[in-house]
Amino acid sequence: MSRPDLLQQTRRYYNGKLAEHGPTARGVDWNSEQSQRLRFRELTRLVEDEPDASVLDYGCGYGALRTYLRERGHRGRYVGFDISEQMIDAARAGASDEAARFSAVRETIEPVDYTLASGIFNVKQTASDDEWRRYVLETIEDLAAVSTRGFAFNALTQYSDPDRRRPDLYYADPLKLFDHCKRHISRFVSLLHDTPLYEFTLLVRLPASVADVASAPPVGAPARGTRRAT
Numbered sequence: 001m002s003r004p005d006l007l008q009q010t011r012r013y014y015n016g017k018l019a020e021h022g023p024t025a026r027g028v029d030w031n032s033e034q035s036q037r038l039r040f041r042e043l044t045r046l047v048e049d050e051p052d053a054s055v056l057d058y059g060c061g062y063g064a065l066r067t068y069l070r071e072r073g074h075r076g077r078y079v080g081f082d083i084s085e086q087m088i089d090a091a092r093a094g095a096s097d098e099a100a101r102f103s104a105v106r107e108t109i110e111p112v113d114y115t116l117a118s119g120i121f122n123v124k125q126t127a128s129d130d131e132w133r134r135y136v137l138e139t140i141e142d143l144a145a146v147s148t149r150g151f152a153f154n155a156l157t158q159y160s161d162p163d164r165r166r167p168d169l170y171y172a173d174p175l176k177l178f179d180h181c182k183r184h185i186s187r188f189v190s191l192l193h194d195t196p197l198y199e200f201t202l203l204v205r206l207p208a209s210v211a212d213v214a215s216a217p218p219v220g221a222p223a224r225g226t227r228r229a230t
């Protein structure tokens with residue numbers, strides 16, 4: 001299957017979920033709001049020290065991550081992108097936020113500091129594992145291309161019980177994706193795989209953001225030009 005076909009199949013799938021359940025966690029195919037927020041907690045570790053950073057929510061659904069970020073004091077520009085126009089309409093309707101923009105057209109998205117993607121790699125439907133793996137790697141390239149400071153995404157894990165896997169879902173190998181990001185994108189990668197979800201999260205910091213952290217004074221250090229009290 002070609003990339004446009006995979007995207008079209010994915011768009012149709014999520015439009016169906018939204019039509020069935022409305023702008024809710026179920027409407028973007030999550031079991032519960034609790035699990036949706038747990039995924040956000042993992043992904044937003046990337047931006048927790050940068051409340052003014054711009055964030056692209058890649059596969060934003062009805063925009064629940066925007067609400068989550070704002071509740072935690074995030075002030076930076078938020079851009080919601082989704083291949084489903086219906087999702088984008090729902091996200092727009094749910095946001096009266098001066099610093100938020102939404103789009104269903106990838107070409108309209110300008111580079112941002114950080115990109116977060118929750119749930120875009122899970123449902124492969126009729127694609128083969130090889131086709132979907134290629135699609136995942138291409139999409140990771142796109143996450144990297146649109147981000148100047150870093151990006152994060154989650155995926156279902158191959159460490160889930162084989163007898164409980166569904167044939168329409170894609171279970172990624174966290175170690176292979178860690179290795180891929182580390183070798184081809186950035187040296188600064190974290191693999192988080194310590195929640196009860198059968199999923200993992202990869203945080204990829206690009207060199208610009210790591211250079212800033214490295215040049216910041218250590219916490220508790222005296223400001224430049226001041227003397228440490230003895």
Ligand SMILES: C[S@@+](CC[C@H](N)C(=O)[O-])C[C@H]1O[C@@H](n2cnc3c(N)ncnc32)[C@H](O)[C@@H]1O
Pocket residue numbers: 007010011014028029030036058059060061062063064065081082083084087117118119120121139
């Ligand atoms: C599982 S839902 C999660 C929605 C949202 N991230 C959340 O957690 O509430 C995945 C969403 O990503 C969108 N999506 C899937 N693949 C995408 C892609 N390649 N580009 C943009 N959006 C995508 C779908 O249309 C759907 O709305």
